[in-house]
Structure formats: structure tokens, C-alpha cells
Amino acid sequence: MSTSTNNNSKKGIHLESVAIRFVGDSGDGMQLTGTQFTDTSALFGNDVATFPNYPSEIRAPQGSLYGVSGFQVHMGSAEISTPGDTVDTLVAMNPAALKTNISALKPGHMLIVDSDSFSRKNLEKAHYESNPLTDGSLENYKVIEVAMTTHTREALKDMDLDNKTILRSKNMFALGMVYFIYNRSMEYTIDFFNKKFKNKPQIIEANTKVLQAGYFYAETLELISTTYQVAPAKMKKGTYRIINGNTATAWGFLAAAQNSGMELFLGSYPITPATDILHELSKHRCDCYGIKTFQAEDEIAGITSSIGAAFAGDLAITTTSGPGLALKGEAIGLAMMMELPLVIVNVQRGGPSTGLPTKTEQSDLLQALYGRNGESPVVVIAASTPDNSFDYAYQACKIALEHMTPVILLTDGYIANGSAPWKIKRTSELPPIKNNIITEAESYVPYNRDEKTLARKWAIPGTPGLEHRIGGLEKDKLTGNVSYDSENHEYQVNIRAEKVKRVENYIPDIKSELAEEGDLLVIGWGGTYGTLHTAVAQMNEEGYNIGHLHFNYINPLPKNTGEVLKKFKKIIVCELNKGQMALVLNSKYSEFEYLQYNKVQGLPFTTLELTEKFKQLI
């Protein structure tokens, strides 16, 4: 519990922020438990950040180490940018969950376990040689052993329920306890049961009973001598909701479709962790949105169907993750040659090859920038938080439509699955989106370009008089007819690159945060924003003078990038890869020296490891 601002009072000790992790078997309902705690805290007014962590196996064997599923929530009365490096309370529903997560719990802090699940069989499955609850290995923690299964059974003894249903509601016992400990109301969750199980009154009753049983049990427990309070955060006025990055991305596209007045076509093939975007958009097929979703037969059909839709005049999108981006490479080249608007989302995961599908990494940057044959520049942008995935999805569509180019939007598993409060935006607050559609012309020349943007005009099938043929062969600089002329080819290569470069005139300047000049500039891009920002802010509080520069626009880079870089004595580029952004910066601004901090463990940075590294450099 980070900073104590007040001592014990009736309502408990006041804390600035708290991180809690719920861990259990894949079937124990930990995601639901964590989400409920998050929503209740957000509703109370805390700033929150969450991170789910679940196995790639759908139904891993019960009690196994690799079947452990977890959900971490960080709530605070001040700005919360990360789910937290370590946790203040760990709730472990079985030995495997304990074993795989105990290292995240701060020494001296609270561990709540379901003691009923510490059977010999479960201990064996978790590869424990002796019972950690009795062998003294947990003496550094405040262990609260609760026979949750027994208590749950007891709470439901008067109801005629099968064993499976009883065991399924045990997570609510844990949630009830945590609600008591952190002085949270049960109201939101009980409302949730009433809505979710509208037609199953028995399930509503069972869950409510168990939730309350947990709450009251905690109240009577002597071991829990104090409770805790986290005051509401000072957040901007407005209407909020908790949103994860994938949903925010999908909604950014919905907003772009509405504001551009265009129909949206999403061609996609399921792949972790990007599939939720396809799920989300598939829900919104009402005519009022004008959304078409197409689950294709493979990644290549996902993007090529989108190219076909773009040719026909839709706002076309395809979504994927690392290996899928590799498969789409040739088609991105086609879209670039045809100069059609197309948004490609890559929710990055651990690579290479199949890699670590459910873990996070930033190792597709070079693939996004250069992973195609020939000279084939496209715009590359990256979202940096769950909620700003909305803005960058919107921006990706805007750039694609206004500049007639493919745009790759990079997010990652960490922000895609993580959630944060989103101050809901109205579509009227967003910048307008124009497009380059042409409906009549004296004589249509497909590759005649706008003087400023160099975007070509977009003539859509069905428009009389503008019939034309385009494709992947090099084309004449005006007519679009096949051309093998060597000078024309060089001209076309140059002008396609120039078109992408000129996007720099339409994106905002970049600013370093927390310091405009100083001893060290910490550079990041994409989903590492929260941790880098927290680490840099912490160091400035400690009296250091360092800045944080975070890139959302990567190709082209903001025009003033060099100006910002020269204001710091040292530069360190921090990435969840082996130094891809450092390489990009080095190739464009070679006058600076780039130190690097790289991590490829499938995990986000921790604030601690970053501050330690930064301190060494100053």
C-alpha cells in the first residue's frame, strides 16, 4: 500500500493507491471477480488500471500451474498509469495460484487463501513438496487462511443447488471479503447479478448470498483488524466508463465510420490477442452504424477482402497480431501500390513465430515499418494506453482516408486487454474526417495527385464515366496503366514515399513530459506509456531532472523530434524488444547517442527496474 496519508480511523487506514491480484484456476472466475472489483472502485471515483493474465489453454487441467488465471487491479486517489509492479493484497484460490504469484506480493502484506483447496492432490499438482500454509515458508506475509469452499457450502446449504454451481460461486466469497477490507459497497455487484442473471433467480440469490457471506465473515474475523480506504481520485468532470484497449480500438473505428459518413468493412481472421476487436464490431451490425464484419478463411483473405471493399468505397480495416501481419505483408504492398485507404491493426504479442500468444511485446515495429518487398512505406502509428486506443484507431482511419494510404496501427496485448477509465467522447468532439472520393470528372486520371497531400482521387465502382483499372504492377504516374518505364518507376517510388512523409504536416508536434530539458530523456512508444511515465514521475519527485518522450506517430515521426532530443544530456530508449525504435531513431537522427533498456520476457516493464536503470545513468 504505497503511501499512507492518514492513520487508523474508524473507517480504516487511508491509502493513496492499492494493487490487488486475484488468482485461481481458469475455471474459478477470477476475471469476473477482478472486473467487479474494478468497476466498483471506478464507480466509487478511483482512478484504475487493470491487467488480466490468463493461460492460452482454454481449459487447462484443474489445479495445474499452467492453468492459473489472474486479474490485477490498481486503484488510487491519484493518477494511476499502470496495474502496479507488485501487489498489496493477493487472493489465491489454490496452491498453483499461490506458487505462481506469491513473488508479486509485497513482504508483510496480506495473502488470502482458500485453505480448503490445499489438499495433498492440489499441492502435488502445484509441485509443492510440503504445505506452504504450515511449513513456515509464508512467514513474511500476513496470511489469512479461509475455508472458502466450506463457508460457501454453508451459505448455500438451504438452497437446492448442485455441487458445481456451489463451487462456482466461491469466487464471490473472496470478492465479498475484499470488499469489506477495502470498504467497498456490494451494491454494484448485486445489481450486476440482477441484470446478468435476469432469468435465473436462483443464481442471483446464490451469488448474492455468498458475496454477503464473504463480506460478513471478513467483518467478524479477528485477523482482519484494520480496513483500508482509498479516496476518490481527482479526475476531470464527465461521464466515464471502464474500457479495455481492444474495445476502445473497435469503438474508435465506429466513431470514424460515423464521422466520415462511410460504411466500414472489417475483414479479419481470429488471432490472439486481436480477436476481441472482431468480436466487438461483429456485435454492432445495426444499419445505424453501417458496419460489415467478415470472418475470412485466413489472414490473407482478411486483408485482401478489405482491399476489395476499399476499392468499392468502404472504410476498410483488417485486424491481426504478429504472425498475421507477416501473412498480410504482400497485400499491404498491394494496397500501397493501389493507393487505397486501409487500416491494419496489429495487436502485438510475444514473437517470433507463434511465440507467446497471450503475452505482450513490442517486437513488430520493424515488421510494420519495413516488412514488405520493395520500397513500400506506409504510415505507422501506435496507441499507448487502453483508452487512447480509441483516439489512435480514429486517427488511423482519418489519415488513411485523407492521404489515401494504408496505415498500420500498433497496439499490444498489454493495453488491448488492460483497462482504464475512459472519459467518454462524443463523436461531435472529434476532428472531422474528409475523404478523397470523386464522383465526376472531365477525364479521370487515377494517379493525379492533390498538390498538398499527394493523395490521389478515389473513384468508386458504380460511378459513371470514371471506370479504371489498377493493380499491383508498377503503373504510369498519371494514368495508372501498367508501365515498365525505368524513370517512371523511380518517380513513382519517390512520390509514394513523399506522400507518406507529408503526413508529418498533419500530425501534432511531440512534447517531452515532466521536463522540457534535463539530464536524461526517457523515450518510449506504444503500450509502455504508463510504466515509463510512472517511473519518470517518481524520479522527478525524488529530485532528478528527467523527461519522458513517448511516440504515437512513428512513420512519419513528428517534425520537431530532433528539437526535443537535443535538449537532454542523455537519451535512453526503453522498449519491450531488442532495440527496434532505437534503430529507427538512430537512422533518422544519427547525431544523438541512444542508450537502450530492453526487455523481452512477455511482460511489461516494472517501475522499479526502470528507476534503478535510470539512476545508474545519472
Place this chain on the structure above:
Amino acid sequence: MENTPVKYTFKDFQSDQEVRWCPGCDDYVILRAIQKALPEMGRKKEEFVFISGIGCSSRFPYYVDTYGVHGIHGRAAAIATGTKLANPNLSVWVASGDGDSMAIGGNHFIHLLRRNLDLNYILFNNEIYGLTKGQFSPTSELGQKTKTSPYGNTQPPFNPGELAIGSSARFFARLGGNGPKEMTDVFIKAEKFKGTALVEILQNCVIFNDGCFKKYTDRDVKEDKQLFIEHGKPMIFGKEKNKGLILNGLKLEVVTIGENGIKEEDIIVHNAQESDSTLHMMLAKMEYPLVTGIIRSVEEETLEERERNLVNSVSEKDKFTCVDDLFFSGETYEVK
């Protein structure tokens, strides 16, 4: 305005591009047949979109003065799927070869047929790779000597009709590459057909596989070796019009009318609209006679119709009118 009939001639569908196929290639015949068929379809010129992949035949869109996409290898079917779903009012045509359709693009080919969009697919089958200069294709015969099979091809071929019907094709026609009139006629019928219409053309490659269909298509053998079938007509062929097909147990058998007591009424009458594809599959697989014409033509609901119905039913229930309604729905909270 929508209903004003527009009268076009084949010249309206000739683009300004110089056609660059080898002299004598059947592709010229197919192009001409399409340019003659398009004016007869009762559609406006700007509603046609020709989409291709890579290969000799995939240059096709450049030569038809409509909208066109020359895509990447194997992906024409997938591109066309997006175009048709984006705008179901278009008449979408795929032009693709045997390698493009059944090797590199095999996955898209079978799924296109399964989904049944209302579009048309011309399969230029020349049983060879032409543009890469003479390698065996997925329809090359076993033992065929090509640049990549100098000692004979060891990979058995697909029969495109069998593959297509096996992939739920609702419309399958096969035609020789030297019959422009039949082609024009079948292309018009393909356009009228609601659903994916696949037309396989046995297209002679004069350079790398010359004469591969000679045994069926040469003028002096054509009538004896090909059975051109038409819906509602008996399956009779031969110079003397005295050969026909009957079902003998589970097999099709060639018989001669007037021999062994066989009469004309014993010959099977072609029903292209039979939904059970068993007989159509048998016809597609026959080698003697080679069956040409429209083998199967069974209309069913199309993908775009199912999508439209889905959107209609969702729209009836959806209480929102714009995305802002969605954003502010459900679990929101106020910070004051």
C-alpha cells in the same frame, strides 16, 4: 434514371490497352465473348468490376473498359468477396487461371464457392503455368513433362468441376476455349444466376501446352467426344446424335440409341436445377464423353442476402441510433 435501358455494343467494353497475349491464345476468344456478353446483361457499364490475381489470364481486367483490379497471386476470390460485400449492387467478375485458383489461391476458391456470393468466376484452365513459362499446374496430367517435371508429373491433378461441386458450387459450367458463341451465352446465364457462377474454360496455351484439349475440342472430334448438355434436354451426343448417357446402377454409361433395345426416352434428361449434386458430380468427372455446358445451376440464398437479413433483424432490435448512444450505454459513471 435507374431504369433507363442503356444500349451498349462490345466496343464499349474495349479498353484503350493493347492486348498482350500470345497470338493464337484462347484468351482472345474469351475476352471477345465477354465483351459481347456484357452489353446483353441489362446493366450499366460502371456496375461491372473485373478482378483477377496473377497469371496470363489475370491481365484480363486491363482489357475490359469497366472498373478493374489486377490483384496479387491467388487472391482474386478474396478481393472480389470484399468488393461484393461492400457493394452488393455491383456485377463482380473474377478472372483467374488454374494455378491462381487452385494452387496458391485454393483456399479462397473453395471458400468463395461455399459462401455463395452473387458473383461470376471465369476459370481459365490451360493445365499449365504460362506466365512463369511452363511448369506443371494443379490440373496438369500425371506424367506430363514440363520444366519442373522433366521426367513426368508425379502429382495427380484436380478436376476443377469435382473440386467446385465438392465445395458446394451452385453453378458450374464447362466450355471449350474455341466456342465463342456458347461462351457468350453461358456468361449471360452466369450473370443472371443468383449465386456464385463458376465457368471453367478449357483454354489452350499455344506456347507451353499446345493441344492439351485437342482430343475433345478439335472440330472433327468435338461432337463425338463432347457431350454439350442443356437443362431439360436428353444427354445425347455424337455426330449421328445417337449416343447418350444412362444410369447403370451407380454409374453413368454411354449407350447407343437403337442398340440393345435402347430408345431415346431411356436417355437421362439433364436437370441442372437438382439440388442433390450426385449426378452433377458424376457428369463433371466423366472423361468420355467430356461433359460441357451448364452442369449445375441451383439457386440458393446468397451470402449478401443472408447478411442483409441479419442486419435487418439486428436493426429491428437495436435501440441505438448512433454510436454516441452506444458509448453512453451500460456501465457508465459520473465524475463531478
